[in-house]
Structures are given as structure tokens and as C-alpha cells.
Amino acid sequence: MRTTCPYCGVGCQVEPMVQGGRIVQVLAPDIPPNHGALCVKGRFGLDFPFSGKRLLYPMVRESRKEPFRRVSWDEALDFAAQRLLEVFRKRGPEGLAVFPSAKTTNEEVYLAQKLARALLETNNVDHCSRLCHSSSTAALSRSLGGASMTNPIEDIWKTDLFLVVGSNTTETHPVIGAMIKKRVRQGAKLIVVDPRYTGMAEAATLWLRPHPGTDLFLFNAMARYILEEGLWDQGYVEERTEGFAEWRASVEGYTLEEAERITGVKRENIALAARLYATTERAGVYWAMGLTQHTKGTATVQALVNLALLTGKVGEEGAGLNPLRGQNNVQGAGDMGGLPDVLPGYRKVADQEARKRFENLWGVTLNPKPGLRMTEIFEGIPEVEAIYLIGEDPVTSEPYQDHLKAKLEALPFLIVQDILENETTPFAHVVLPAASFLEKEGTFTNTDRRVQRVRKILNPPGEARPDWWIIQELGKRLAQGLGRPWTLYSRPEGIWEEVRRAVPEMMGGITYRRLEEEGVRWPCPKEDHPGEAVLFREGFNTPSGRARFIPVHFTPPAETPSEEYPLTLSTGRVLYHWHGGTLSRNSRLQEAYPELKVEVNPKDAQRLGIQDGEVVQVVSRRGRIRAKAWVTDRTPEGVVYAPFHFAEAPANRLTLNALDPISRIPEYKVSAVRLEKLD
Amino acid sequence: MRLNVNGQEVEAKEGALLLELVDVPTLCHHPHTETHGLCRLCLVEVEGRLVPACATQATEGMVVRTDTETLRSFRKTLLEWLALSTDLSLAPGLEELLLAYGADPGRWGEMPLTRKGRAPIRDNPFFLRDYAKCVNCRRCVDACGDGIMGVYALTLEGRGLLAHPTTPLDRPLPETPCVFCGNCVQVCPTGALRPLSLEV
Ligand code: SF4
Ligand code: SF4
Ligand code: SF4
Ligand code: FES
Numbered sequence: 001m002r003t004t005c006p007y008c009g010v011g012c013q014v015e016p017m018v019q020g021g022r023i024v025q026v027l028a029p030d031i032p033p034n035h036g037a038l039c040v041k042g043r044f045g046l047d048f049p050f051s052g053k054r055l056l057y058p059m060v061r062e063s064r065k066e067p068f069r070r071v072s073w074d075e076a077l078d079f080a081a082q083r084l085l086e087v088f089r090k091r092g093p094e095g096l097a098v099f100p101s102a103k104t105t106n107e108e109v110y111l112a113q114k115l116a117r118a119l120l121e122t123n124n125v126d127h128c129s130r131l132c133h134s135s136s137t138a139a140l141s142r143s144l145g146g147a148s149m150t151n152p153i154e155d156i157w158k159t160d161l162f163l164v165v166g167s168n169t170t171e172t173h174p175v176i177g178a179m180i181k182k183r184v185r186q187g188a189k190l191i192v193v194d195p196r197y198t199g200m201a202e203a204a205t206l207w208l209r210p211h212p213g214t215d216l217f218l219f220n221a222m223a224r225y226i227l228e229e230g231l232w233d234q235g236y237v238e239e240r241t242e243g244f245a246e247w248r249a250s251v252e253g254y255t256l257e258e259a260e261r262i263t264g265v266k267r268e269n270i271a272l273a274a275r276l277y278a279t280t281e282r283a284g285v286y287w288a289m290g291l292t293q294h295t296k297g298t299a300t301v302q303a304l305v306n307l308a309l310l311t312g313k314v315g316e317e318g319a320g321l322n323p324l325r326g327q328n329n330v331q332g333a334g335d336m337g338g339l340p341d342v343l344p345g346y347r348k349v350a351d352q353e354a355r356k357r358f359e360n361l362w363g364v365t366l367n368p369k370p371g372l373r374m375t376e377i378f379e380g381i382p383e384v385e386a387i388y389l390i391g392e393d394p395v396t397s398e399p400y401q402d403h404l405k406a407k408l409e410a411l412p413f414l415i416v417q418d419i420l421e422n423e424t425t426p427f428a429h430v431v432l433p434a435a436s437f438l439e440k441e442g443t444f445t446n447t448d449r450r451v452q453r454v455r456k457i458l459n460p461p462g463e464a465r466p467d468w469w470i471i472q473e474l475g476k477r478l479a480q481g482l483g484r485p486w487t488l489y490s491r492p493e494g495i496w497e498e499v500r501r502a503v504p505e506m507m508g509g510i511t512y513r514r515l516e517e518e519g520v521r522w523p524c525p526k527e528d529h530p531g532e533a534v535l536f537r538e539g540f541n542t543p544s545g546r547a548r549f550i551p552v553h554f555t556p557p558a559e560t561p562s563e564e565y566p567l568t569l570s571t572g573r574v575l576y577h578w579h580g581g582t583l584s585r586n587s588r589l590q591e592a593y594p595e596l597k598v599e600v601n602p603k604d605a606q607r608l609g610i611q612d613g614e615v616v617q618v619v620s621r622r623g624r625i626r627a628k629a630w631v632t633d634r635t636p637e638g639v640v641y642a643p644f645h646f647a648e649a650p651a652n653r654l655t656l657n658a659l660d661p662i663s664r665i666p667e668y669k670v671s672a673v674r675l676e677k678l679d
Numbered sequence: 680m681r682l683n684v685n686g687q688e689v690e691a692k693e694g695a696l697l698l699e700l701v702d703v704p705t706l707c708h709h710p711h712t713e714t715h716g717l718c719r720l721c722l723v724e725v726e727g728r729l730v731p732a733c734a735t736q737a738t739e740g741m742v743v744r745t746d747t748e749t750l751r752s753f754r755k756t757l758l759e760w761l762a763l764s765t766d767l768s769l770a771p772g773l774e775e776l777l778l779a780y781g782a783d784p785g786r787w788g789e790m791p792l793t794r795k796g797r798a799p800i801r802d803n804p805f806f807l808r809d810y811a812k813c814v815n816c817r818r819c820v821d822a823c824g825d826g827i828m829g830v831y832a833l834t835l836e837g838r839g840l841l842a843h844p845t846t847p848l849d850r851p852l853p854e855t856p857c858v859f860c861g862n863c864v865q866v867c868p869t870g871a872l873r874p875l876s877l878e879v
Pocket of ligand 2: 819822823824828830831832833856857858859860861862863864
């Protein structure tokens with residue numbers, strides 16, 4: 001039976017064959033978005049639901065000093081509801097937070113944020129995309145009034161030039177990476193901007209290797225050069241944008257000479273990249289976390305947006321601005337309102353009209369005050385007294401791990417709802433065992449806005465239940481306690497029907513029946529509407545209908561190398577693993593990549609006397625981890641690279657929680673470290 | 680554009696492959712990997728010449744025959760040789776074809792040099808390479824290379840009857856650029872490449 005891959009945002013369609021209680025083979029059907037292709041995770045990494053680490057029974061305890069007690073669902077839910085109500089009565093909406101998950105279905109995210117907003121009156125709702133693309137969301141929303149890929153994945157076949165920035169596409173979105181590489185073999189050009197020599201850099205026509213955290217300077221310099229050479233799209237800028245004059249003045253200081261000095265990229269190459277991008281009509285930009293996870297992440301994405309507007313690349317086929325979303329359902333989690341400042345469909349919480357729509361639909365009054373963002377919620381402990389955590393493992397994914405652990409220690413009440421035991425489970429008071437993607441119905445929305453079905457292929461093990469059922473049952477108890485309305489649904493399709501009514505302009509035309517064959521892209525207002533492929537062909541979603549240029553300026557990273565910490569640490573992922581590793585390391589993938597390796601440039605290795613394969617310590621101001629050194633020139637001199645998938649050697653013990661002022665994303669990509677040999 | 684297939688007038692779009700218009704068995708052809716023209720199983724007769732339907736474009740007025748005596752006996756022989764040289768036990772589609780064409784591999788006697796004796800290669804955590812079952816269709820090579828991945832971890836070594844797919848210099852897969860996407864496994868028509876999870 002056909003379902004959707006639970007790893008990355010490409011949203012590949014998979015057909016797992018289950019026999020004798022295990023997956024024997026995974027094939028891919030010949031439909032979008034992957035048309036028969038898969039990567040190693042979708043092909044061989046879907047067996048984590050069979051892991052011995054599955055949470056099988058509800059468990060509770062009064063305090064962290066006690067061991068967990070196995071209890072019935074009723075007892076666990078009653079206990080959780082009662083404690084949440086106590087906090088609500090004592091501290092009000094500000095004292096609670098709900099984290100939906102970008103790994104659960106649209107229906108489940110919708111229900112979780114509804115529980116927070118309609119029952120607990122709080123907008124303290126956020127999820128892990130805070131930590132990946134919140135910078136993109138912020139910059140794109142400000143400029144275009146939308147925050148998703150502007151172009152569909154299929155446009156890759158129509159693109160003549162790719163500008164891929166800070167995205168290790170062949171490892172993090174492998175099926176898209178393979179498509180881009182194939183298009184390049186057919187003759188398209190590929191410009192890659194990345195400090196690391198990735199699979200994309202290897203395939204590139206032109207590879208620019210800036211110092212970490214300097215891309216903003218590079219893009220501003222490209223824009224200035226394009227202006228100077230008269231290569232910009234004057235007609236487009238006049239008709240479709242605003243704020244140009246002011247922005248133009250802001251790039252004055254970004255000369256090629258300065259750019260070369262700051263970024264370390266030769267000025268001829270910056271000029272060449274600018275010229276190629278500006279003069280190729282079908283030129284698309286693709287980016288990921290290399291750009292966003294900085295204290296100036298939003299500004300950096302903004303610089304890229306400005307560049308695309310200057311050259312008229314938004315709203316055209318085979319071009320556009322394309323943030324590659326990480327988790328399987330990051331797009332959907334945002335669409336469904338899993339964010340502190342917006343309701344489903346990105347309607348602002350602060351906007352009375354928007355609230356009215358949901359007040360009518362849900363039969364409650366809503367809190368107009370936008371909630372706290374994920375990073376702020378953790379900082380807000382112990383004023384934030386209770387957190388309902390669904391399918392997230394912040395201990396592995398948040399920066400500066402020791403600090404976060406101390407915060408969680410101080411949190412009076414934590415509900416962890418998940419499929420597998422992870423690093424955060426030991427901090428819980430209530431553990432609610434959830435069903436995996438193979439064991440429930442629903443939808444995920446992939447990176448190019450395609451809503452796709454998730455289908456039940458297996459029964460959940462033990463007493464595990466689908467997230468939507470758990471949220472619904474908890475909501476029922478809260479609603480009783482508060483005397484508020486709460487709708488019950490017999491299956492996810494009912495929840496989806498409510499979503500269609502809630503955001504008809506976006507999802508109105510998307511029915512489960514239509515999704516039988518293949519996914520449908522939003523916006524899709526009517527059932528006979530095919531779903532929109534390219535956004536902003538006519539106008540932008542801003543009040544004026546024009547896209548906004550917004551000036552942004554370069555600032556150095558929060559922490560720069562010093563004598564004591566002379567190297568720059570960059571974190572990221574590897575092909576074989578996924579985020580905190582909770583899923584991938586409980587699957588066959590673990591065998592292919594069992595332990596942490598840090599990439600060290602041969603020159604640094606030689607200076608420090610480090611051999612390839614030797615075990616070393618990576619030390620920052622915040623902590624130290626052990627890792628195997630992988631001596632390779634994939635990483636530039638002065639930079640070490642560590643994937644963050646390994647709980648026993650968590651790279652995020654080293655990272656700092658310096659945040660972007662707008663998106664509040666942490667600067668995972670730059671922290672100062674040193675390498676120590678072990679004696 | 681019109682052409683004549685087995686005496687019938689057929690309408691076709693400019694640039695269509697003969698394979699889209701006729702019903703013949705195929706083995707090497709695969710739309711995703713763009714593999715074609717190797718196995719000769721899809722041969723058809725065009726004006727007295729034998730051409731592979733999967734690698735020939737239809738043209739105006741073309742006269743095509745797909746089921747002549749020559750073709751049938753050619754396919755039968757081809758299938759018999761495949762069965763003699765290769766272990767087809769995991770290729771039910773091919774075994775059906777053998778039946779359909781009344782193939783009798785035994786009439787050729789024993790083959791001196793066959794793939795059948797080769798031991799499976801198990802060099803990675805994900806899939807087997809069991810070349811005793813390989814028919815040299817090249818789909819895996821194309822899936823890994825130009826067709827899908829652009830990784831080129833597999834190549835065809837040797838010539839003619841001795842040709843076989845493997846890694847460059849026969850190195851274990853983990854020592855090649857292989858990314859274990861398994862796209863080669865999905866397109867392999869004979870089970871020569873198969874997931875370890877299928878093994879009990
Ligand atoms: S590319 Fe992403 S969605 Fe596709 S199989 Fe790999 S992990 Fe799954
Ligand atoms: S699994 Fe390895 S050999 Fe097979 S197609 Fe993928 S990269 Fe190539
Ligand atoms: S291994 Fe499979 S796909 Fe590759 S040539 Fe042999 S039969 Fe064809
Ligand atoms: S299918 Fe046409 S030659 Fe193999």
C-alpha cells in the first residue's frame with residue numbers, strides 16, 4: 001500500500017511491503033514527486049516502528065524522583081488533563097505550551113494547536129521548524145507574503161541555472177539533489193555556495209566557498225554588481241516591487257573588493273555568479289539550513305530574496321525562491337497553525353478578522369496575544385510551568401544542551417508523547433505512546449506544498465495510539481474541566497474536513513478522495529482546481545500586491561574563533577541519519593553510519609597531529625564531546641563539521657544559543673571550538 | 680502520423696517509440712533509467728529489418744510486424760539462452776514468458792560457461808548482489824549513472840557474453856560513491872539485486 005516517506009520534506013511516495021510483522025521491501029510508485037526514485041532513508045530506513053525502543057504503554061509519575069508507573073489510558077489522560085488544568089488555573093494561558101510536531105500529520109498538528117488555542121487559551125504553540133527554516137519564513141513573509149517554495153519540484157526540469165546555497169542537497173534532500181544533478185547533466189548550470197565540498201559542490205559549474213556566516217555579504221555584493229552592470233530587470237522592479245530606492249542605497253558599500261576580503265571568495269567568481277544568475281531567465285534559488293541557522297539568518301535569506309526580486313525571478317516557471325523544508329511535514333505544521341503568531345492558513349493571531357473566523361468555527365473566544373517561540377518557551381521555564389511535547393526531542397535538537405537539560409529539570413510538568421524512547425523522555429511526568437506513520441491515517445504536506453496521504457499499513461504495537469486520538473482524548477478532558485466545546489471525530493478524515501472549512505482558500509478543494517491517486521498542491525480552493533504550481537504569477541500576498549525590498553546588513557557571527565577556541569564548528573546532517581537520530585538510529589541505517597565522525601581539514605589535522613580515524617575531543621565554551629576524526633578536504637581549513645544525530649556525542653552540547661533577533665533561530669552553523677587529542 | 684502495425688493502421692504522435700504502439704516483451708527497457716536496446720527481446724520487423732522497439736522511433740508510413748515466425752523463434756531462442764545462463768528463479772515474469780513462447784532450454788544441452796555458479800556478494804547492510812541471477816540488462820548501471828542518480832558506482836565490465844555489471848575495479852560497494860539509494864535494486868528485473876530484508 002502506498003504512503004508517504006516520514007523523513008525529509010521531499011515527500012517521496014513509498015510502497016512498503018509488510019510480511020510477518022516486518023518490512024521486507026520498499027518500492028516507489030511512478031507518481032510525483034519522486035517518480036519511482038528514493039534515497040537510502042525511504043528505501044531502507046522505514047523499519048524504526050519495529051524498534052525495541054517503542055513506547056508501548058502510558059506511564060505517569062508524580063515527580064522526577066519516582067520511577068514511572070504503567071497505567072491505563074484513562075488514568076494517564078485524566079492525570080495529564082488534571083495537571084494541565086491546575087497550571088492553567090494557577091498561571092493562566094502564559095504558563096502552558098504545546099509543541100505539535102512536524103513529524104505528525106496535518107490533522108494532528110491542527111488538533112494540537114486547536115487544543116492549545118481553543119481550550120487552554122494560549123498561543124504558546126511552536127514546533128521544530130523554528131530551528132530550521134524560521135528565518136526563511138520570516139524573510140519570505142515580509143517580502144512576498146508567503147513562506148513556502150514558490151515553484152514546484154517539477155520545475156527543476158525547466159530550470160537552466162540553479163543557485164544552491166547552504167544546502168547539502170544530495171544528503172539532506174537526496175531525491176531533489178539527484179534531480180538537480182540530472183538536469184545539470186542535461187546542460188543546466190549549477191552555482192553552489194557552501195563552505196563545504198558537498199556532493200552538490202562536486203557537480204557544480206561554479207563553486208563558491210565563503211567563510212562560514214558570510215553569505216549575506218556575498219549576496220549583497222552580487223546585487224550591487226548586477227546594479228552596476230545594468231543587468232537587473234527594470235520593468236519587473238518597477239511593476240512588481242516596492243522599496244527599491246531605499247534598498248539600492250543600502251548595498252552601496254558592498255563592493256566586490258570588500259566582498260572578497262570578508263567572504264574569501266575571489267571577486268571574479270562573485271561577478272561571474274552574479275552575471276550568470278542575472279542573465280539566465282530560468283534561474284532558481286534553492287537553500288536550506290546553511291543559510292538560516294545564523295544570528296543573521298533572516299537577513300541572509302532576505303538578501304537572497306532581494307537578489308531574486310532585482311532580477312525578476314519570482315513568479316516565473318523554472319525559477320523562484322525555493323527553501324528546501326527539512327522534516328516530512330514542516331510545511332504542513334506551519335500551514336496548520338503550529339506557530340505562535342498565526343492560526344491555520346497563516347492568519348495572524350493578532351488580527352481580529354482572522355480570530356473571528358476561528359472563534360465562529362470553534363465556538364470559543366481566542367487569545368489575541370501572539371505566543372512565545374520555542375526557544376523562548378524553554379527560556380521561560382519555570383514561569384512556563386507545563387509543556388505538552390508531541391514527537392519532539394529538544395534535548396538532542398536544541399542548542400547548548402546542558403543549559404536546556406537544566407531548564408527541563410526545573411519544569412514542573414512535562415508530557416512527552418512519542419513513538420520511541422528518546423533523550424527527552426527521562427524528563428517527563430507523563431509518557432503517552434503514539435502510533436508511527438505506518439500505523440495511522442492522515443496527510444503530510446511536502447516541501448512544494450503537496451498534500452499527500454499517509455496510510456495505515458500496520459496495527460500499532462502494545463497500547464500505542466495515533467496522535468490525533470490522544471490529542472482528542474486529552475482535549476475532551478480539558479473541555480469538560482473548562483466547560484468549553486470540543487468536537488470529536490471518528491477518524492482523521494473528519495478533522496481534515498474541518499481544515500477544509502477553516503482555510504477554504506488554501507485547502508477547500510483538497511479531499512481525501514482526490515488524494516487517493518496522488519497528492520494535490522495548495523492553494524487549491526475548489527475541487528475542480530488542479531492546485532497551484534507556481535506562486536505569485538500575478539501578484540504577491542502583500543497588502544499592495546507588490547514584493548518588498550528590505551535592506552539588510554552584514555554582521556559577523558556571534559562567536560568568532562579565539563586563541564583558545566581557534567576553529568569554527570558547523571553542524572548538520574549526513575545522508576544516513578535524521579535529526580536527533582531517534583528514527584534512523586533505530587533502523588537499518590544505523591549499520592551504515594554507526595558513530596559520530598567530525599570532518600577535519602587535512603591542514604588542521606597535520607598542525608594538530610591528528611590522524612584520520614583517531615578519536616578526539618571537540619571542545620567549546622559550553623562543553624565537550626568525543627568523536628572520530630575524519631580527515632577530509634570536504635571541510636575548509638579552520639572549520640570542523642559535526643552531524644548532530646548522536647545522542648551519546650551530541651554536537652549540540654557545543655553550540656550556543658545566540659539567536660536571530662527576528663526568527664529566534666539559534667546559530668548552529670558557527671561556534672568556536674578546539675580539538676584535543678586524547679592521550 | 681500514421682503507420683501500419685501487423686496490417687492495421689495505427690495513429691501515433693511525432694517522436695513516439697515503437698514500443699508505445701506495439702505489444703512485445705521487454706527486458707532491458709526502463710523509462711526511468713532510459714535503458715534500451717540491449718536485450719533484443721523487443722525486436723520487431725520493419726521492412727525486413729529487425730529493430731528494437733524500445734529504441735526505434737515511429738515514422739510516417741512505417742510498416743511494422745511484431746509477430747512473425749522469425750521473431751517468435753528468435754525470442755524463444757533468446758529466452759532459452761537466458762534460462763541456460765542465468766538463474767531466473769526470482770524473475771517470475773521471465774519464467775512466464777518462457778512458458779508462453781514454449782521455450783525448451785534443454786534442447787541446447789549444457790552451457791560450458793554460465794553465471795549460475797556465482798556466489799552472491801554481500802558487502803553492505805542493505806542489499807545483495809547476486810549476479811547468478813543477472814541478465815545483463817544494464818538497468819542498474821543506468822539507474823546509478825545517467826538515468827537517475829549520477830553516482831556511477833556501477834559499470835558494465837567485460838564484453839559480449841562475458842559482460843557483467845559490477846563496481847569499478849570490483850571494489851566492495853561501500854568503497855565506491857554508492858549512496859545506497861536502492862534505485863538499482865528497484866529497477867533490477869530478475870532479483871539479482873535484492874534487499875537483505877527479503878532474506879530470512
Ligand atoms: S528524499 Fe526524503 S522523502 Fe524521499 S526517500 Fe529520501 S528521505 Fe524520504
Ligand atoms: S544503491 Fe548504490 S549502486 Fe545502487 S543506484 Fe544507488 S548509488 Fe548506485
Ligand atoms: S543486476 Fe539486475 S539490473 Fe543489473 S544488469 Fe543484472 S539483471 Fe539488470
Ligand atoms: S527491451 Fe528493447 S532491447 Fe531490451
